[in-house]
Amino acid sequence: MLLHGMLTFCRMLSRHRLYAVLNIGGLGLGIAVFLLLSLVVRYEYGYDRFWPDQADIYRLDQLWAHSVGVPGDRTDFSTYRARDALRAEFPQIRASSRLIPQQVTLIAPPSDLRNGGARTMGSEQIQFVDPELPAVLALPVIDGQRAEALAAPDRIVLSARLARKYFGTIHAVGRTMRMVVDGSAQTYVVSAVFRDLPLASTYRIDAAAPIPERIRGQRSLHVWAAGTGATLLRFSDRMGMQAVAAHLGDFIAQHSNDALTLQYTRGFALTPLADMHFRDATAGADRDSVLALGIVGVLALLAATINYVNLATARAMLRAREVAMRKTLGASRALLTVQF
Structure with missing residues (x-):
């Protein structure tokens, strides 16, 4: 038939x-x-739907003014000091972390090149973050412990791609590498390796390390009118987020009496992680x-x-x-x- x-x-x-x-x-x-x-x-x-509990994760956007009292731009980066000030005032914030991108040179010493590592040196973009990053973005760790991965200042976490690139294997926990930033070198110990993040990710993290002291000590970062990088906040629930959001619009105005600062910036706003791709002008995506x-x-x-x-x-x-x-x-x- x-x-x-x-x-x-x-x-x-x-x-x-x-x-x-x-x-x-x-x-x-x-x-x-x-x-x-x-x-x-x-x-x-x-975009960003793969993150666990992504509905509780928000980015802190800074509100800028073209002139005094006139609404201006809303940027996806915020001032360095915002994270600590918000954590001190709002217990509803469960975890938070700054993400400061920077181009660095990574060097894997020959003694740690095992299993046929392909390269010993390369230029990579790293995210300098706070130790709480794993509590905000649950990186899919495949080797090592996620919770304490960034607890020490000499720790670094790598994606599986970078682990294979510099060590020839994804099992790179405990191995050392040098990081050169602006001519200054420091030794780091690999504390965790995580799966490569999907392309549909706003933050395509390949490597992350605690914010070094040389960055923390820069005076320019400790003014309200200086944006340095993204600040991610994780809330316990939606009610906590709404309680914090209600006080962000004039947060800087309430905590600073510097006329120059208030001339350029007034406060903050929150953007849900799931909405960042469509809201950011630099993403090149329009929902409609x-x-x-x-x-x-x-x-x-x-x-x-x-x-x-x-x-x-x-x-x-x-x-x-x-x-x-x-x-x-x-x-x-x-x-x-x-x-x-």
Whole structure:
């Protein structure tokens, strides 16, 4: 029965080539467009959804003023001192960490190059963070302990990609490497290795280490009007977040009487981790545009389906005589249903 149906189908294709191209090609193209655009929409809407408890994680955005009393820009970075000031005032903040990106040179000593490590030196972007980072972003650790990974100032955590690059294996905990920043070198011990983060991530962390003392001591970082990097906050629940958010709009104005500071900045606002991809101007993603692509995909599938049904209906009258002849010759109803 199956072989007979296939032979009939092949004969139909050879006799009605134009119909076959329009019908099968149109439906196939519609399905392909729908699936492709569905993948795009799924990717864009899936940004940062892989983080555990991502609904409780927010970024602290700084509100800047073009002039006194005039609302200005909202940036995804905030002043260095904001994190400590907020933690001291709001117990609703469960954990927090600053992320200060910097380009550094990593060097794996030859004595630690085992299992065929491919490289000993390279330029990488590292995130200097607070020890609480693992409590904010639950890095998917595959070697080592996540909770205390950044507890000491000479600890560093690496992605699996960097661990393989510098040590030839993901089991690099306990090995040492040198970090050169602005001509100054320091030895670090690998305390954890985590799985490579998905591409659909706002913070594509490859390496993280505690904020070094030379950065903490910079006087320029301890003024309210200086933005240094992102500040992530994790709240115990939504009510705690709302309680903190209600006091952020004029937080700086309440804690500083410096006229120059108040001329440029007033306070802060919170952005949910799941919304960062669409809210950030630098991300290049627009929620309405992505939604429009999804609608186009659905319409393409709908148009292809309607076209298929219309062409099949138009051919039905032409096949009526053949169906009648086959029934006369003894074809079963099931066979005719499969074939036509």
